[in-house]
Amino acid sequence: MFDQIIIDEKNKYILSKAIDYNRVNHCYIFVGPEGTNKRKTAIEFSKAILCSVDNKPCNHCTSCNKMDSGNHPDFIEIFPLESSIKISQIREIQKKMNVKSYEGDKKVFIINNCETMGIPAQNSLLKTLEEPNAGVYIILISESKERILPTILSRGQILYFNPLDKETFQSSLRKKYSLKESLLDDVYELSQGCIEKAENIIKNPEEIDQFKIFRKYIFSIMKGDYSQIFEFSKWIKDEKLSNEYIINNLLILFKNALYAKVNGSLNVYKEISECLTYEGFHDIIGNIIILQGDLKYNVNLQLQIERLLLRIQEEKLINDKGHRNTV
Ligand SMILES: [Zn+2]
CATH class of the missing domain: 3.40.50.300 (P-loop containing nucleotide triphosphate hydrolases)
Incomplete structure (x- = not known):
């Protein structure tokens, strides 16, 4: 069985x-x-x-x-x-x-x-x-x-039924599929250890490429490139990406970046993890979770997503200054 x-x-x-x-x-x-x-x-x-x-x-x-x-x-x-x-x-x-x-x-x-x-x-x-x-x-x-x-x-x-830890996740997938090690890392990152999501991604590997483009935009925005907010908005319209997709991916990205900050991980998130303070990360992740809750009410979230991206840049400035403005 x-x-x-x-x-x-x-x-x-x-x-x-x-x-x-x-x-x-x-x-x-x-x-x-x-x-x-x-x-x-x-x-x-x-x-x-x-x-x-x-x-x-x-x-x-x-x-x-x-x-x-x-x-x-x-x-x-x-x-x-x-x-x-x-x-x-x-x-x-x-x-x-x-x-x-x-x-x-x-x-x-x-x-x-x-x-x-x-x-x-x-x-x-x-x-x-x-x-x-x-x-x-x-x-x-x-x-x-x-x-x-x-x-x-x-x-x-x-x-x-919990998402699997990285080791169990990867060894289970190795037994069932023949995949490149680098692909296994990508699949874990994108599925967050949820095996059904992982198996869907393995069947549709183009999702990984799309996620990497998504990640590249968000990283540029996090580093403070203002023009990327507009480029990103254009891209998501052209690709017809759903709000659900965008919000879920933002959550994956920010959780991974916070994880890298806490653990000092030397992965692709290392540089980004230094862009925001801990307070900044918690603030942004909190905002994404609120947006995720709004998804089920079918409200138009485009504007809120853009506001969130601006918010990320504000948090980056706070991080660069090394302190928050006191009101
Ligand atoms: Zn039987």
Whole structure:
């Protein structure tokens, strides 16, 4: 199980043992940022739960074949409708939980993006978790634990899916793909250790070239070249880059630069790390995170992004002077 999925070894171990010893809990909660293979893991685990023979998942019984073709009647997965998991969806799956399973004696339900569930939906789900039907297994997938009621969290086994550290990340990718070492560094930088993002980048290597151009513009802006703000704005328009792409990449760049400053790393970020004070970095990163939050409201962020770039240059001047102006 999980041969083809790169995740933390600890999670692989916990889930494999649960299957091997036939001690699967009725509820699991997979928590971690986007791109950490939570859903792929949940599907593979479901396949093993539903598999009808030994050595689960066997990959050739009727149940495994149905899982592979994406239409197993006892495997039900829900996603947010519009932007959230609705109470009506929870009621719908509760009805399905009361119907006898079609194939064997088990049913698996996956609820994706649980962090989008409102309190009424969560309370409705809680009732199910408190009195689970025999043979019903539920996997909740969430990007954060904070938005889930503690009463729900206490009913399931929580597994954390974190971005991988550089060494684990690179050795896992080396096993699965044949890549140049320099490419591995770029992929790590761009995906921040999130393996699904990394695998997408490996399939679309032109993303790396684009990121390098992006990085070059931001570095010039950080060094105080005012004209680059306009050049950059023109470039993002020509390339039709989304606000989401721009904001996420800015966050990657500034986090990497701050990391280089803290650790004195001798990488491509070294020079840039000296352009801003610690205070400056925290200020800029804070601003980027605010913009990231605004993304979901679909506001026009172009102007705010330009303001942010000017702000970076102000922070650079503060850094060069060696002090902040006191008002
Ligand atoms: Zn099977």
